[in-house]
Amino acid sequence: MGTKKMKCLKKALLFISAVTVSAATAALPTASSASGPPRYTFAIITHGQPGDTFWDVIRKGAQAAALKDNVKLIYLANPTGSGESQLVTNVLQQHVDGIALTLAFPLAMSTAVKQAVSQNVPVVAFNAAGDNWKQMGVMSYIGTDETSSGMAVGDRLNAAGVTAALCIDQEQGAIQLEDRCDGIQKTFKGKLSTVYVPGYDMASAQSRITAKLQQDPAVGFVVTLGADFVPPALQAIKIANSKAQVGTFGLDPRAITLIEQGKLQWAIDIQPFVQGYESIDSLWLYKTNGNVIGGGGPLLTGPTFVTKENAAQIGQFAKQGTR
Structure with missing residues (x-):
């Protein structure tokens, strides 16, 4: 084949290749915030x-x-x-x-x-x-997997030598909260008591936690199922003159600060x-x-334990409201 014909053939092949790539790219869905009415x-x-x-x-x-x-x-x-x-x-x-x-x-x-x-x-x-x-x-x-998350908490309580603990449930009947407390019970070797509090009435939550701590001075740890309940739990411990520590499911900027101050032992980030x-x-x-996505199984977003060791790193994202 002559040099001229060879050059023409190369140009044709390059053109076909470019068209093929362009068509394939156009067929793929693209994420865009471009102007125009939403499609869905x-x-x-x-x-x-x-x-x-x-x-x-x-x-x-x-x-x-x-x-x-x-x-x-x-x-x-x-x-x-x-x-x-x-x-x-x-x-x-x-x-x-x-x-x-x-x-x-x-x-x-x-x-x-x-x-x-x-x-x-x-x-x-x-x-x-x-x-x-x-x-x-x-x-x-x-x-x-809330049960597995609770089991991980139970293991931590065992490692800390806790013999009695409270699980604070703010929404009785909600399956994911029940699974957390049940998961703790599966691995925790000590006594676990579930304390139900009335939604986001923090004064009532504090009162019920205080009463339980006064009733059972052996309680060495309080697990809240939402970061919003950490402050009333800490206040209840103070009022009851208890030496119990606190850990929580959920994360927010306040929890990060309390972890850094040593007032909160850990928080579980479920992203x-x-x-x-x-x-x-x-x-x-x-x-x-x-x-x-998920291949027929769950797409897991956690749990991750946030402690003093990684609080600063994750805290920067919590402060911007995305963790």
């Missing part, structure tokens, strides 16, 4: 209680994903199973393209979730689900920003590319 509308529905700052971080994550993917986001919350179930029904009537929700009260949520699935609306569970999400036809679960972000992004991936 996704609803995120939680059992968040008023005053619980944990859910603010969940929402930030969801909003970040919605902005990246250029989707319209509807954020709703109701602290009861029946209320959250009604919200699912409401957004189905609005013809949303996908739903991310929590399953803290799976029995109350089951009918509405199955209705969504029957209408071919993809559903992702996050934060709370137990082992019930697969039975409902939910596509995936994004969060932590709520990631839970909110991946819930919305996973719906976008499914709608645009047919992806189902």
